[in-house]
Amino acid sequence: MGTVLHVIYLFSFFQMLFLFQRCPRYIQPQNLTQNLTSVSEFFLLGLSDDPELQPLLCVLFLSTYLVTVLGNLLIILAIISDPHLHTPMYFFLSNLSLADIGFVPTTVPKMIVNILTHSRVISYGGCLMQMSSFILFGCMDGMLLSMMSYDRFVAICHPLHYLVIMNPHLCFCLVLVSFFGSLMDSQVHNLIVLQLTCFKDVEISNYFCDPSLLLKLACFDTFTNNIILYLTGAIFAFVLFSGIFFSYYKILSSILRVPSSGGRHKAFSTCGSHLIVVCLYYGTGLGVYLSSAISQSPRKDALASVMYTVVTPMLNPFIYSLRNRDIKRALCRFLNKTI
Structure with missing residues (x-):
């Protein structure tokens, strides 16, 4: 797990250097009504313009951020500290918690800073970095959930061969596959966005850099790029969901x-x-997609995105800790030792 984390940090460092090298020059704000051949920053619409709601939003998002990071960190520490939990199922769970810890900081801290500084500006390089990290950790969540369904399939349908099939080498390889598959998907989005050389506007109607919204800002036809993005996402989601569906079909038949x-x-x-x-992960993701396709209100789309980007990672530790006796016991032992 530590090796994967080091790889992620190393990749993020080199990617940031690359993005800042590609960052276009600044254009004067008075020309925002025209097509922009180069930009150095975007403006995030946020969730609300009401000044009275800003302190409440700041406290709310800061609380969810701390709860998410602390909850997932406790899950990881409890699994590491308890030798009884050094099994494939909890190995995948610890990596899922690690992905959630990386997923939430891609969007929430920037929003909190924008509220506190009364600014909605995000640099071009920062926007691409945020988008890349968002897709990377979001895809890792989906792939790890698919790996965990396969683990449950082997445990229930082939219990006598479980430890032989789900050996440490295979588990580590599956985590690496999930990381590099997510990395490839994020780089496809990055390469497509980096081809945009002209923008109609610099205002993004969300509180983070959504790749689909960036494509809408392009001042030329992005039909081909949209097809590539949606086709990549559809194939990615279909493969993962098919693996989960097949695993639970076999599990249900066996039960x-x-x-x-x-x-x-x-x-x-x-x-x-x-x-x-x-169900929570794919349900909220599908809900965000449908709401953006049906609704014509950017504010409602941004609120729908909160469920997927903030609420789901926050609920994951509670779901696993409250419904799993082994996790609850390990957490109690860890907290008792710590206190």
Whole structure:
């Protein structure tokens, strides 16, 4: 897990250097009504223009940020400190918590800073960096959830061969595949956005740099780029969701063959938390997509994005800790040792 984290930090450092080298020059604000051949910054619309709501939003987002980071960090520390949890299932869970810790800081801190400084400006390089990190960690969440469904499939359908199939080498390789697959997806988005040399406007109707909104700001036809992005996303989501659906189809078939109701309940309880997180992750993602396609209000689209970018990562630690006895015991032991 530490090796993967080091790779992520190293990649982010070199990517930031690359983005700042590609950052175009500044254009005067009075020319914003014309097509912009070069920009050095964008303006984030945010969630509300009401000055009275700004302190409340700041406190709310700061609280969710701290709860998310602290909750996922406790999950990781509890798994590391308890030898009984050094199993493939909890290895994937710790990496999922690590991805959530990286996912939330891509959007929330910038929004809090903008509220405190009464500014909505984000630099061109910062926008691309935010977009790249957002896609990287968001895709890692989806891929790790798919890996965890495969782990539950092997544990329930092939229990006698579980430790042989889900060996440490395979688990580490699956995490690396999820990282590099997510990295490839984020770089596809980056390469497409870097081709945009002309913008109609610099105001992004959200509180973070959404790649689809950046394409809408382009002053030339981006139909081909949109097709590439949506096709890449559709293939990515289809492969992941198909793996989860197939795994749970096999799991359900195996559970229904268990003769006793107690055995069925015990078998299904091992994957109940994961199933809730999967429904939450894909449900909020689909809801954001549908709301943006139907709604014509940028504010409503931004509010819908909060569910996907903030609420879901915050709820994951609670779902796993409240529904999992092993995690609760490990957390209690860790907290007792610490205190």
